[in-house]
Amino acid sequence: MKITFMGGGNMANALISGLLNNGFPTNEIEAIELEEEKRDRLQRTFGIRCHAEPDAETLACDVLVLAVKPQQMHAACLSLRDFLKRQLVISIAAGIRLKDLSRWLGGYKRLVRAMPNSSALISAGLTGLYAPSGVSEAERLGAERIIHAVGSTLWVNEEAQIDALTAISGSGPAYVFLFIEALQQAAAELGFSPKQVRQLSIETVLGAAKLASMSEEPASVLRERVTSKGGTTEAALRVMTKREFKEAIIAGVKAAKERGAELGELLGKE
Ligand SMILES: NC(=O)c1ccc[n+]([C@@H]2O[C@H](COP(=O)([O-])OP(=O)(O)OC[C@H]3O[C@@H](n4cnc5c(N)ncnc54)[C@H](OP(=O)(O)O)[C@@H]3O)[C@@H](O)[C@H]2O)c1
Incomplete structure (x- = not known):
């Protein structure tokens, strides 16, 4: 071929x-x-x-x-x-x-x-x-x-699903990099060295993604399993939920899909 x-x-x-x-x-x-x-x-x-x-x-x-x-x-x-x-x-x-x-x-x-x-x-x-x-x-x-x-x-x-998929997996690495950036900033502010910041943030994301890929359970169940009542993770998630972390990601993905359709329309005018 x-x-x-x-x-x-x-x-x-x-x-x-x-x-x-x-x-x-x-x-x-x-x-x-x-x-x-x-x-x-x-x-x-x-x-x-x-x-x-x-x-x-x-x-x-x-x-x-x-x-x-x-x-x-x-x-x-x-x-x-x-x-x-x-x-x-x-x-x-x-x-x-x-x-x-x-x-x-x-x-x-x-x-x-x-x-x-x-x-x-x-x-x-x-x-x-x-x-x-x-x-x-x-x-x-x-x-x-x-x-x-x-x-x-x-x-x-359907071809329209390619625009939807672009908003998830095509742009998705950027969303994950943004998450890593935020984790790195937090780790730096908590006093870790640049080398430790890198290791902490990347290995946390890699390990969690691997665990999710190897588990039959939905992500929500895995999340609940590491969230003990009254514990540290619960304290973090409470603040993140209040600041609409999940909704921001969902809205961002939808904006990417709309932009994809707009660009298709615009570029298709030639
Ligand atoms: N990068 C990603 O993460 C990613 C992800 C998904 C899809 N894509 C898609 O993949 C495509 C390529 O992206 P890329 O990041 O590889 O872009 P890129 O690095 O800019 O590569 C495109 C290359 O094509 C050359 N070129 C332009 N017109 C040409 C022509 N008529 N004949 C021969 N060569 C020509 C460009 O030359 P000049 O530099 O001189 O313009 C450039 O070297 C894009 O359509 C993008 O939407 C990219």
């Missing part, structure tokens, strides 16, 4: 690294990247062939991964439309809808929308996938095989 990446930035690097680490042959991956410095880096780091612009030979691939920024997608698609024949096209761009992609690609229909998250950089990502009914089972499996190289996958049945 030959794969060509359009755009050789952060996400393309994560995916290429994951594919190579999973035994994918170097000579079956190519990239099209505008910037010479980034092309050189891709070639040096991964040993893959890189090109400055699309042509028939580069696009004689089985899968084309669109990994440019959402606002660069329209121009990128216009440069690709003459070379598309039977390739499966996977877009990882936030917000861009398949109907707009298809229009920009001259009515092309063999399209999959994917939403990875930044943990893909360490092959621990979660990627949401959506394929319309025209995409075959074999093509879905091909898309899944590629995306699986950087973590787990979750198929959704």
